[in-house]
Amino acid sequence: MAADVDPKGVRPAYSLPAVTVDVVVFMVRGRALQVLLIKRRSPPFQGYWAIPGGFVEIDESLDEAAHRELAEETGITGAYLEQLYTFGDPGRDPRMRVISVAYLGVIPSDRANVVAGDDASEAGWFSVQNLPPLAFDHSRIMECAIQHLRRKIRYTDTGLRLLPELFTLSELQAVYETVLGEEFDKRNFRRRIFQSNIVEEAGGFRTGEGRPAKLYRCRAGIQNEVRVTRLFP
Amino acid sequence: MAADVDPKGVRPAYSLPAVTVDVVVFMVRGRALQVLLIKRRSPPFQGYWAIPGGFVEIDESLDEAAHRELAEETGITGAYLEQLYTFGDPGRDPRMRVISVAYLGVIPSDRANVVAGDDASEAGWFSVQNLPPLAFDHSRIMECAIQHLRRKIRYTDTGLRLLPELFTLSELQAVYETVLGEEFDKRNFRRRIFQSNIVEEAGGFRTGEGRPAKLYRCRAGIQNEVRVTRLFP
DNA sequence: ACAAAAGTGTTGAGAGTACACCCATGC
DNA sequence: GCATGGGTGTACTCTCAACACTTTTGT
Numbered sequence: 001m002a003a004d005v006d007p008k009g010v011r012p013a014y015s016l017p018a019v020t021v022d023v024v025v026f027m028v029r030g031r032a033l034q035v036l037l038i039k040r041r042s043p044p045f046q047g048y049w050a051i052p053g054g055f056v057e058i059d060e061s062l063d064e065a066a067h068r069e070l071a072e073e074t075g076i077t078g079a080y081l082e083q084l085y086t087f088g089d090p091g092r093d094p095r096m097r098v099i100s101v102a103y104l105g106v107i108p109s110d111r112a113n114v115v116a117g118d119d120a121s122e123a124g125w126f127s128v129q130n131l132p133p134l135a136f137d138h139s140r141i142m143e144c145a146i147q148h149l150r151r152k153i154r155y156t157d158t159g160l161r162l163l164p165e166l167f168t169l170s171e172l173q174a175v176y177e178t179v180l181g182e183e184f185d186k187r188n189f190r191r192r193i194f195q196s197n198i199v200e201e202a203g204g205f206r207t208g209e210g211r212p213a214k215l216y217r218c219r220a221g222i223q224n225e226v227r228v229t230r231l232f233p
Numbered sequence: 234m235a236a237d238v239d240p241k242g243v244r245p246a247y248s249l250p251a252v253t254v255d256v257v258v259f260m261v262r263g264r265a266l267q268v269l270l271i272k273r274r275s276p277p278f279q280g281y282w283a284i285p286g287g288f289v290e291i292d293e294s295l296d297e298a299a300h301r302e303l304a305e306e307t308g309i310t311g312a313y314l315e316q317l318y319t320f321g322d323p324g325r326d327p328r329m330r331v332i333s334v335a336y337l338g339v340i341p342s343d344r345a346n347v348v349a350g351d352d353a354s355e356a357g358w359f360s361v362q363n364l365p366p367l368a369f370d371h372s373r374i375m376e377c378a379i380q381h382l383r384r385k386i387r388y389t390d391t392g393l394r395l396l397p398e399l400f401t402l403s404e405l406q407a408v409y410e411t412v413l414g415e416e417f418d419k420r421n422f423r424r425r426i427f428q429s430n431i432v433e434e435a436g437g438f439r440t441g442e443g444r445p446a447k448l449y450r451c452r453a454g455i456q457n458e459v460r461v462t463r464l465f466p
Numbered sequence: 467a468c469a470a471a472a473g474t475g476t477t478g479a480g481a482g483t484a485c486a487c488c489c490a491t492g493c
Numbered sequence: 494g495c496a497t498g499g500g501t502g503t504a505c506t507c508t509c510a511a512c513a514c515t516t517t518t519g520t
Contacts, residue, residue, distance in 0.1 A: 015291045016249045019321075019332055058248045058330050062321040086319045086334050088252075088295040097291050099252055099334075101319050170499075187501070188483065195481090210498030211490040403472075420474070421510065443471030444517040 017088070017097040021066045022053035022138070024145035025079055025105035027112045028162050028175050032127040035142065036114065037134070038073050039122040044094055045135030051142065052123070053100065066103040074123040075115030079105040080161045085144055092137045102141050104148055106161045153179050157198050160218045166202050168213035169193065250321070250330040254299045255286035255371070257378035258312055258338035260345045261395050261411050265360040268375070269347065270367070271306050272355040277327055278368035284375065285356070286333065299336040307356040308348030312338040313394045318377055325370045335374050337381055339394045386412050390431050393451045399435050401446035402426065431455050 025036040037049040052073040056065040063081065071077050081103045088099035116123040126132065128146055133139075152158045153176065160167075162175050173189050193199060200219045205212035258269040270282040285306040289298040296314065304310050314336045321332035349356040359365065361379055364372075385391045386409065395408050406422050426432060433452045438445035 017252050017289065017291060019250050019252060056250065056321070056332070058250065059323050061323065062319065062332070083318060085316060086295065088289070088334070090292050090294065099289070099295070099332075101321070101332075168499085185484070186499090187485085190500080192482095207491075208498080209492075210496080211492095211500075213499055401472085418511070419472090420512085423473085425509095440518075441471085442519075443469080444473075444519095446472060 017099045019056045020053055020098055020100045021056055021062060021069055021103060022051045022087075022100050022141055023066050023070045023079075023081065023103045023105055024051055024084070024142060025070065025074075025076060025081075025107055026128075026145075026149055026162070026179075027107050027109050027125060028178050029109045029112070029125070031174065031178050032129070033146075033178050034125040035128055035131070035145075036074055036076065036112075037124060037126055037132070038116070039124075040135055041121040048135040049126070049132045050135040051102075051138045056101075062101050066101075066105075070105070071117075073117040075113070075117065076107060076111070078111060079107040080158075081105040084148055085141075087137060087141060089137070100141075102145065104145050104152075106149070106158060108162060108164045110164045150180060157218065160198065166204070166206075166215045166217055168206050168215060169199075170213060172199075172216070250332045252289045253286055253331055253333045254289060254295060254302055254336060255284045255320075255333050255374060256299050256303045256312075256314065256336045256338055257284055257317070257375060258303065258307075258309060258314075258340055259361075259378075259382055259395070259412075260340050260342050260358060261408050262342045262345070262358070264407065264411050265362070266379075266411050267358040267360055268364070268378075269307055269309065269345075270357060270359055270365070271349065272357075273368055274354040281368040282359070282365045283368040284335075284371045289334075295334050299334075299338075303338070304350075306350040308346070308350065309340060309344070311344060312340040313391075314338040317381055318374075320370060320374060322370070333374075335378065337378050337385075339382070339391060341395060341397045343397045383413055390451065390455050393431060393455075399437070399439075399448045399450055401439050401448060402432075403446060405432075405449070 027034045027036070036052060038052045040046055040048050040050050052070055053066075054069040054073070056062060057068075060068065062083065066081050067077070067079075070079060070081075082105075084102040084104040086099065086101045090097055092098060092100075112125065114123040114125070128142075131139075131142065134142060149158070159172060159175050159179070162179070163171060169190055170186075172193065173184060173186065176189070177183050198219055199216040202215040202217040204215040206215055260267050260269070269285060271285050273279055273281050273283050285303055286299075287302040287306070289295060290301075293301065295316065299314050300310070300312075303312060303314075315338075317335040317337040319332065319334045323330055325331060325333075345358065347356040347358070361375075364375065366372075367375065382391070392405060392408050392412070395412070396404060402423055405426065406417060406419065409422070410416050431452055432449040435448040435450040437448045439448055
């Protein structure tokens, strides 16, 4: 339910938890799934790497807070963000009770240039295969995010949001293979993508080594749920 | 990230949002999907029906808060609860900023006896087809919960948690049909249940009208994910 | 014996999987 | 002309969906 004011008066401040957002943003570069971290420049966990995030302001929504903190601390704007899970165990921050609403985000590699902000001495991308020790309970949040991304890319169009507006089918396949850590048959992959009807030809070609590849884009009006086959379809 | 203390000092109380849990508990009775509501006895929305819930105490986890508030306001204990989504738009409570972590719960109909608690003048079950106007943004939370339950029952063992320990396959089928609002072929339904291997024979029979029906129980060690077929299986 | 619910198999269609070669370009 | 990556079709297997009658009990 929404709050009832304490009948004896306004709830005292010391009994109120702080609320933060934490934003786990992924990118695929080359053949690596990478995640955005910042280096903490104040205690506790000074010098540790951490998931970007911070306090929710009193007059902004949670989504707004997630976008704002991400932009402030890393310079990243326009990422696709969605709420992941809320972590609120007492003791997860040694200083005070902090309840953190975690967000999962993805961004195309061509918009992944970071600029460290005020609260962070540094911001950078790390391969999920090779993460540094993280501050607070951020390893747990990270595991949760990776698991969720892998699940989500299997049955929604999240894979497309990891690519620039125009992309080739080989690039798309590489994204899926990188995130999921398995390889797919080229012909079956293409058949599935076409059947699911999430892309359309953009008209151009990408040249380079070998035969030029057709460019595709995300079909307009694609919602999130591409397809799920279930216990009871 | 977890919190950084405001460099200028402790964050003042007026800028801290309150944190609550809201618990949407479902039950199937007869051929109706029902949800547990309480009647508010103080303003705002005095006399309106609302989703049970309340403040998170400073030293309890979110899960604990959800179970505690549910027990305090409705007398229901031992429900299966899981976190659903966190609703935190400014203005969702007219008095103050309230961020609410919503939980989804299910309970067998034989444990659904309610006892109204302190904060509620009444507690009762309502068919989701026929809900009263709800307080705050609870209609939105309710929609989200119903949608999530319908999705979840399709690919996990949530259906079993809506039944007593022992049940017949016809009762199980009735639960699925009630929650999803569609009918299934009896032979195909049974084949699916057996293939997914989530139940085992309990050894007894339920008698009544017609031929007695074998009793089943949830197989030990069943986790949540029964099966998902995906874009890339 | 009849009413009421339980239980049981088969067939056809569609989706998933495995698999190998030709094509268009740059150098 | 050759190296490089792009692009295409088919056969087999398995899963899903549609469909009707027999069995066991209570009255």
